[in-house]
Amino acid sequence: MEKINITLTDGSLKQFDNGVTPYQIAHSISDGLARNVLAAKVDDVVVGLDFAINNDAKVALLTWNEEEGKHVFWHSSAHIMAAAIEQLYPGVKFGIGPAVETGFYYDIDFMDYKISDTDFKKIEDKFLEIARSKVQFVRKEVSKAEALDYFTQKGDEYKVELINDLEDGTITFYESGCFTDLCRGPHLHDTSMIKAFKITSIAGAYWRGDEKRKQLVRVYGVSFPKAKELADYLALLEEAKKRDHRKLGKELELFMFSSRVGVGLPIWLPRGADLRARLENFLKKIQREAGYSQVITPHIGNVNLYKTSGHYQKYGQDSFRPITTPEEGEEYFLKPMNCPHHCEIYASKPRSYKDLPCRLAEFGTVYRYEQSGELHGLTRVRSFTQDDAHIFCTPEQLKDEFKGVLKIVLRIFRMLDFNEYTAQISLRDKVNRDKYIGSEENWQKAEQAIIDVAEETGINAVVEYGEAAFYGPKMDFMVKDAIGRKWQLGTIQVDYNLPERFELEYTGSDNLKHRPIMIHRAPFGSMERFVAVLLEHCAGDFPLWLAPDQFIILPISDKYIDYANSIKSKMEAKELRGCIDTRAEKTGRKIRDAEVKKMPYILLVGENEQSNGTVSVRKHGGVDMGTMTIDEFIDLINKEVEKELSK
RNA sequence: GCCGUUGUAGCUCAGUGGUAGAGCGCUUCCUUGGUAAGGAAGAGGUCAUGAGUUCAACUCUCAUCAACGGCUCCA
Numbered sequence: 001m002e003k004i005n006i007t008l009t010d011g012s013l014k015q016f017d018n019g020v021t022p023y024q025i026a027h028s029i030s031d032g033l034a035r036n037v038l039a040a041k042v043d044d045v046v047v048g049l050d051f052a053i054n055n056d057a058k059v060a061l062l063t064w065n066e067e068e069g070k071h072v073f074w075h076s077s078a079h080i081m082a083a084a085i086e087q088l089y090p091g092v093k094f095g096i097g098p099a100v101e102t103g104f105y106y107d108i109d110f111m112d113y114k115i116s117d118t119d120f121k122k123i124e125d126k127f128l129e130i131a132r133s134k135v136q137f138v139r140k141e142v143s144k145a146e147a148l149d150y151f152t153q154k155g156d157e158y159k160v161e162l163i164n165d166l167e168d169g170t171i172t173f174y175e176s177g178c179f180t181d182l183c184r185g186p187h188l189h190d191t192s193m194i195k196a197f198k199i200t201s202i203a204g205a206y207w208r209g210d211e212k213r214k215q216l217v218r219v220y221g222v223s224f225p226k227a228k229e230l231a232d233y234l235a236l237l238e239e240a241k242k243r244d245h246r247k248l249g250k251e252l253e254l255f256m257f258s259s260r261v262g263v264g265l266p267i268w269l270p271r272g273a274d275l276r277a278r279l280e281n282f283l284k285k286i287q288r289e290a291g292y293s294q295v296i297t298p299h300i301g302n303v304n305l306y307k308t309s310g311h312y313q314k315y316g317q318d319s320f321r322p323i324t325t326p327e328e329g330e331e332y333f334l335k336p337m338n339c340p341h342h343c344e345i346y347a348s349k350p351r352s353y354k355d356l357p358c359r360l361a362e363f364g365t366v367y368r369y370e371q372s373g374e375l376h377g378l379t380r381v382r383s384f385t386q387d388d389a390h391i392f393c394t395p396e397q398l399k400d401e402f403k404g405v406l407k408i409v410l411r412i413f414r415m416l417d418f419n420e421y422t423a424q425i426s427l428r429d430k431v432n433r434d435k436y437i438g439s440e441e442n443w444q445k446a447e448q449a450i451i452d453v454a455e456e457t458g459i460n461a462v463v464e465y466g467e468a469a470f471y472g473p474k475m476d477f478m479v480k481d482a483i484g485r486k487w488q489l490g491t492i493q494v495d496y497n498l499p500e501r502f503e504l505e506y507t508g509s510d511n512l513k514h515r516p517i518m519i520h521r522a523p524f525g526s527m528e529r530f531v532a533v534l535l536e537h538c539a540g541d542f543p544l545w546l547a548p549d550q551f552i553i554l555p556i557s558d559k560y561i562d563y564a565n566s567i568k569s570k571m572e573a574k575e576l577r578g579c580i581d582t583r584a585e586k587t588g589r590k591i592r593d594a595e596v597k598k599m600p601y602i603l604l605v606g607e608n609e610q611s612n613g614t615v616s617v618r619k620h621g622g623v624d625m626g627t628m629t630i631d632e633f634i635d636l637i638n639k640e641v642e643k644e645l646s647k
Numbered sequence: 648g649c650c651g652u653u654g655u656a657g658c659u660c661a662g663u664g665g666u667a668g669a670g671c672g673c674u675u676c677c678u679u680g681g682u683a684a685g686g687a688a689g690a691g692g693u694c695a696u697g698a699g700u701u702c703a704a705c706u707c708u709c710a711u712c713a714a715c716g717g718c719u720c721c722a
Contacts, residue, residue, distance in 0.1 A: 105717095115651085116651065116652080117651080117652070200716090201651080201652090201716050201717065202650080202651055202652090202716090202717080203650060203651065203716065203717030203718065204649055204650025204651070204717070204718055205650080205717070205718045205719090206649080206650095206718060206719065209718075209719065210719080211648085211649080211718085211719050211720095215649060215650060215718075216650090216718095217650070217651085218650085218717070218718075220716090220717080246714095246715095250658085251658090257713095257714090259712075259713055259714090263712095263713075263714095318720090366722085368721080368722090370720080370721075371648050371649090371719080371720075372648070372713095373648065373649070373650090373717085373718085374648090374718095374719085374720070374721080375714095376715090379722090380721075380722085381722095384722065386722065476722095487722080488721080488722060489722075490722090491722070522722070524722090525722045526722040527722095528722085529722055530722090554681095554682090556679080556680060556681055557679040557680055557681095558679065559679075584677095584678075584679075584680090585680085585684090585685085586678090586679090586680050586681095586684085586685060587680060587681050587682065588680085588681085588682070588683065588684070588685090589680095589683080589684055589685075590682095590683095591681095591682050591683055592682095592683035592684055593683085593684085594683090595682095595683055596683080602682080604681065604682070606680090606681060607681095608681090616681080616682080618682060622682080622683080624682065
């Protein structure tokens with residue numbers, strides 16, 4: 001028998017008979033691995049365990065510990081869930097059923113069946129019944145005609161539609177018991193490893209994501225090789241709920257909503273407004289140092305402004321209705337973006353190349369209509385404040401300007417310990433380039449500049465082709481919230497369109513008129529979303545420089561309230577902020593309440609402290625830092641804030 | 648906007664076809680205390696809103712509004 005060379009992930013080389021399967025390889029290594037292996041990657045292609053390897057190859061065995069292993073596991077689970085549902089609801093039709101980040105879903109047309117969470121239990125039971133019976137996944141290559149024939153007969157028009165889009169000769173079915181599905185695979189060998197399953201939610205989902213087509217029922221599920229892992233996962237979800245910014249925002253009295261004010265319109269309460277102001281002031285300071293000028297523009301703008309910018313044509317119909325003046329019938333729009341206003345500022349006087357770059361910054365509140373079902377706490381609202389700025393520069397300056405912006409973004413992320421962000425560079429479609437405005441030369445220059453800057457800065461950015469806006473390439477920053485949803489925060493966008501539309505110019509050294517390039521940028525993205533994500537990130541334990549209260553003073557008894565007041569005044573004179581718990585409660589109680597309120601420093605004052613002019617310091621979390629003078633404590637806070645700000 | 652779930656005291660939640668309950672919080676009083684809950688009393692609710700069924704609706708039905716989980720869209 002002919003031998004082939006298999007390179008394993010640890011770099012070791014082993015010889016096997018030609019036609020060896022990943023399962024056999026796993027088995028040759030250890031019984032344990034053979035029991036746990038879910039799928040394999042052969043030369044970077046994920047395959048099933050029965051895949052016959054016919055030439056020298058790199059093989060990685062995938063277990064539950066690998067994302068790709070989990071995905072195969074979940075994808076197979078999706079099939080079993082579909083099988084369970086088909087048995088319980090004969091005649092339903094199936095759309096697609098992929099694995100997702102955590103678990104999987106299947107889009108199903110339930111025909112006349114009504115389905116709700118009361119049905120979950122029986123589907124789960126049926127699922128486990130099938131899984132326990134150790135059903136094998138059998139791969140079958142079929143011709144397009146056969147495939148179409150099968151699903152036409154079954155009456156599943158969704159699968160027929162999918163098959164019609166496929167090339168003949170590449171179509172495979174997977175059979176698991178009596179359920180046959182169109183599927184590229186790969187799959188588990190059999191269902192015996194799927195030990196736990198739960199339907200997590202159901203939702204409507206348009207067929208092929210198209211609002212105009214039929215809405216199917218998307219059934220979300222998650223499965224695990226061990227029952228305990230399911231329990232752990234559910235516990236983790238419970239834990240994550242405690243970090244939810246909507247819950248924390250209410251508890252810490254940072255912001256609120258009122259349906260009487262209007263849905264999706266956040267209201268910042270005093271403590272939240274103060275916190276936001278600290279963030280804004282911090283960024284203003286950085287921007288001042290980086291040569292930005294602060295501007296302020298109105299919350300509405302004449303409809304013609306947005307006709308010039310193009311926003312009206314694109315968003316006019318899907319936005320708040322225009323505001324009209326009673327006498328003249330002029331139309332105004334609530335500002336959906338700040339850029340048109342800033343373009344007007346740029347255009348307000350002649351500019352020389354010596355004036356560039358011109359950096360105009362504004363914490364500009366914008367208003368956008370979002371569908372009611374889309375609103376979500378502070379992360380998706382109808383009125384929000386962008387930490388916006390527009391940089392007008394020459395093509396030569398683009399790269400440095402981009403780099404300058406990126407530095408600000410990264411500094412903010414570093415300071416707030418946002419280590420798990422993802423950066424995405426969005427470039428033009430590689431093939432279809434008709435839809436992009438701006439010269440080929442400028443685009444190339446800008447795209448290259450972004451790539452170079454990312455490299456020089458050492459950030460780990462994913463490049464996505466075809467994701468650029470029609471007006472220019474961009475770089476976005478995404479951060480996950482407590483439940484794992486991704487939100488876009490910062491963005492840096494190059495724009496050739498608006499300078500064109502507003503006919504912006506500068507006089508070059510050649511005494512000719514040139515068109516500047518514009519960069520839109522918002523390091524936070526929006527103050528609302530940023531604070532939401534920050535709140536979830538730190539679970540309400542804000543860094544000291546941001547915390548609404550930096551300390552709370554707990555008098556041991558009301559004999560020491562006067563002393564507490566004198567300390568508070570001293571600290572306020574040094575621009576530290578805090579409060580006093582004057583309730584007639586025992587110290588243990590006051591400490592507990594202060595801990596629950598996430599007070600960074602708890603200062604106990606009683607007889608000892610009063611007679612010595614000191615405070616007893618306890619840090620949030622229970623660390624006793626001993627007794628110190630008030631000046632020492634002020635110094636302690638200042639040093640900590642300084643350290644945080646210099647990260 | 649669409650699909651599904653939910654809506655009872657400031658918060659977290661019980662509850663029943665015969666016009667409401669707990670814990671926490673709040674108010675008052677007692678207690679004046681040393682590193683995560685001292686004691687007692689009291690106030691507080693058109694049971695989201697509107698219609699319908701019924702002798703009777705917080706409970707059943709429908710509609711509306713809002714919140715929550717998704718879908719299309721986006722900071």
